[in-house]
Amino acid sequence: METNLKILLVEDETPKITQIELFLRGLCIPMDIRYAKSVNSALDLLDEEIPDLMLLDMSLPTIDVDICAGESGGRPQGFGGIEVLRYMILSEISCPTIVVTGYEAFPREGGDLDISQLGLELEIEFPRIVQKILHYNSTYETWKNELRAAFEKFKSEKGNS
Template sequence: MINLLLVEDDDPKLDQVVYFLENLPSQLQVTVAKSLNSACNLIDREYFDIILLDMSLPTFDGRKTAGSNGRQKTFGGKEVLMYLWELEIDTPVYVITGFKDFPGEFGQVLLPQLHAELTDEFPANYKGNIYFTHSSDDWKLQLRNLLEK
């Protein structure tokens, strides 16, 4: 049994990924977190064999409006990776994102740039990324391949 943590706040994407995972022949136990805080709390309490991590996450579950406690963090997923690093937990992490670029402090950060940064900063955890889009099944093939390793 593979214990998998899926960290995702976008319900349509979450539904598609969970549906796909639940219909794979491999035995998966899927746990969902919808925010940075929820992910860290689950990591504190449970062991996961693999983590699928969205990059853009709210701080807390619930509202995502500006000024609320659940404000969206462009690199919230990076904070989850930092948390794993601080706790010396070496669970493999794959970023699953629907964005090809992210607004950064000094301009746009393209997905290949983010991949290089995460590979350099979190080599024990970060294992790659999967580009998710509703209009293609490429992400399914990538996800199936990594789970069969």
């Protein structure tokens, strides 16, 4: 009997969560999706259970944001996703990860880092974790095609292990 694929979606923007979940459900693969909306909640969920696959945003708040309660979510982090990846290395957590970011460039000292440069850096620092980095833009279908291809690659590699 096939078990459901366990996916952790780490994303703080509700519209993006909705679009990614609709896309994943459209793949018609049995899956259980858990959600984290901040760095800290992602780390907590990873400590509870290691998913089969993680979809990770790069820009995340430190803690979950409750807008209705007027919370700020702590210090916004342009590279919050990297904190999650580094925690995985330190904790020896092995989980294939697809980075899904809404940004094409990331500000940092010495000049902006574009998404292709970020992808190269992530491949070097996290070669056994990061499977793909893709740009999410709700206006275009490109992210869906890239995510579908990355998902298919993940499934074929999982089937071979």
